[in-house]
């Protein structure tokens with residue numbers, strides 16, 4: 001049900017009793033078991049569905065089978081080992097807000113992540129109660145709304161304070177496994193707590209016995225809406241999605257993540273067009289000048305393309 005990145009801490013609920021006697025109570029759905037994984041299994045991530053056997057004396061489990069994954073978001077660690085971030089996520093909820101001021105490139109970065117790993121993006125403008133004083137953010141909202149209409153994603157306005165839009169958000173992710181991404185301070189935790197009233201409790205439960213405390217950044221969790229019934233959906237809360245670098249992606253994969261620009265790139269005068277603002281005959285900038293695409297989307301693209309394919313540089 002839940003996989004922790006750290007290896008410290010003891011099993012909580014089912015810890016072995018001191019006398020070494022088998023646990024008497026029956027296994028129940030929703031129980032938390034600390035498990036080891038068979039060494040032939042790939043690295044596991046929050047959201048994975050597994051089959052495990054239990055040792056009733058030790059109170060621990062052994063994960064034997066990893067079920068096929070619908071989706072898998074990965075990222076490379078600093079040693080270039082590709083690590084799973086979240087498994088089986090259906091929706092990547094990309095949260096931004098009037099405050100902290102949106103780093104627009106970050107929205108595009110997460111749209112790219114969603115595209116690359118075939119997870120449906122859902123944009124959420126939270127803190128809608130603060131919009132009146134932030135017309136520039138209203139405009140960003142409208143721009144992404146237009147983009148979403150063309151390329152098949154939705155954008156909602158919510159407020160963790162007034163509750164506006166929370167039901168709609170809930171309806172969009174109901175029965176699905178959602179993963180939340182976005183700048184720190186935009187209100188992800190507040191939204192998650194509203195969507196999942198027992199989230200706080202779940203945090204405590206799973207963190208019992210761990211030395212790392214409750215809001216540690218090294219722990220990934222799956223907060224299920226209905227314990228033991230993954231079909232009901234839930235939320236994957238993982239630090240792995242923060243500060244998501246794209247340097248392990250090939251540059252053309254980055255371009256493919258920007259639908260409206262990718263569609264134009266074939267029309268650039270030169271096949272190896274850099275799409276730089278001064279590039280001769282660049283169809284992207286021509287379309288921007290004609291008001292058909294947003295210049296800042298091209299800027300995001302260029303920034304992400306410059307970052308992509310730099311794997312070898314990054315290791316030095």
Ligand code: GDP
Pocket residue numbers: 126127128129130158159160161162182183184185186187188189190191
């Ligand atoms: P996270 O870092 O994205 O998880 O953000 P938090 O959930 O910790 O929220 C950051 C701050 O924003 C907290 O002080 C919240 O009370 C506040 N906040 C969250 N949602 C809203 C909202 O919809 N409107 C306003 N005005 N403040 C909010």
Ligand code: ZN
Pocket residue numbers: 265268273274275276279281282283284285
């Ligand atoms: Zn070009």
